[in-house]
Amino acid sequence: MTFEKEIRDHYLHGHEKYLRHISVDCVIFGFHNNELKVLLLKARYAGRWALPGGFILKDEHMDLAAQRILKHRTGLDEIYLRQFHAFSDPGRSTKKINQQFLKNVGMKNEKSWMFERFITIGYSALVDFTKVTPVPDTISDACEWFSLNGVPEMILDHRYILDEALQNLRLQLNFHPVGFNLLPKKFTMPELQKLYETILDKKLDRRNFQRKITATGILKRLNETRKGVAHKAPFYYKFVMREYEKALRAGMGFDL
Amino acid sequence: MTFEKEIRDHYLHGHEKYLRHISVDCVIFGFHNNELKVLLLKARYAGRWALPGGFILKDEHMDLAAQRILKHRTGLDEIYLRQFHAFSDPGRSTKKINQQFLKNVGMKNEKSWMFERFITIGYSALVDFTKVTPVPDTISDACEWFSLNGVPEMILDHRYILDEALQNLRLQLNFHPVGFNLLPKKFTMPELQKLYETILDKKLDRRNFQRKITATGILKRLNETRKGVAHKAPFYYKFVMREYEKALRAGMGFDL
């Protein structure tokens, strides 16, 4: 099927496959070079950037839809993924955006479910940056990581959704150690601290940070240090899932 | 319009007015006699209890839809109301539930948007019990308050939604003073403490509780005491909205 035909089919018959009026948008966070990043798509139909999103199959759990979308974009499975808010402004519609695009794919004035109003459920994903190979889909020119202070203009309310996700992440970080999902399996204490400093946007005392984090018991120090740095080699740590879950149930609350 | 005709019309033409596949369900909490209560409807079509819910008008913000539903049930406006989760199990459908009911209103085997799968957005509402007069609607036999440990069997996943709302409320209470929304304008310190003890389900030290709560600065003590109790009369307090909002912005975090 050609690209044009595929798009036409999606616009004209997608509603036979997907639920109407509902979409899922993922804010995919990563951490690299001491910066928090988000993964964005450049949507062909708008010529602007957008959150990776999609629709829910008629017989699919929404969480699975989000997982599916994530898998397509990042190749990753089994990662931290969580809905954080539903966005329901009555004006949420791509009707105006894609007129020119539609002409290009041979759509005239046909009606389409895609022009209707959409309520979107925002999902927040935390991934290991080093494990991701961004994959654009058929209706996207590009798929790239952006630093949070270099985010381009985005379609619709996607910038707002992104900001809400970030705010939510900051809140979460105060009582769930979600930050680990953004790091590789092995990481050093300074790396973990940088992550927290970046997300919370404030400096933390190195020694007090270490004391508090280790006190939670969710870290295990490995008998291995990072080589190749021009100073004392830091230990690697790993994250002990079992203790983490125990801490979660007990209602961990650690201020930093 | 007769009741039967109204229902038929809703089943056959409701989708011209409302968004398909999406509903809103409200978990309305109140506090009375030292117990946390929820407001439930007895749905005629199921003969069982359900959360007060409804649908979203095609051009209506979802939050407004939730407000509208709440207003109908409680008569209240401008109360604490907040979405907390979207429930999206593919099996969420009332198709099986209401066969007998449909026969009674003269529906045979017509198709209806109401039989399709629904994703529902859960809203949590905190209201002043003393201000509410429960109002059943046309498709409900009754509208009543239930104590949390006396909740009857409910349709679909409504019990699960209720439990999630409660869990969410407990979390909220740890860093937002949302409890005030459950009390009358004037309340005593022991009342406030009972509220916290009930929701958090643990005993709190009376003196430490008072110290911490007053330290937040969101309370103002009135020059007025509760009369008619067989012991020392407690002071009334009121809740200072201005200070509350200031505390929220600053990121209040008070452990109890």
Added chain:
DNA sequence: TTTTCAATGCGTTAATATGACACAATGTAA
């Protein structure tokens, strides 16, 4: 009227957690 008594308002103290900082140790590069 007087006494009783449960509940309230206010205060004290010891244990614990937190923030701020000192210093020795380490591994690469000069």
Added chain:
DNA sequence: TTACATTGTGTCATATTAACGCATTGAAAA
């Protein structure tokens, strides 16, 4: 071999919290 940036560990003053004491109050009982 030395310099140096950075890490691991420890200390101490201060703030916060938990646990508890005691006098006060006002309706009910005597």
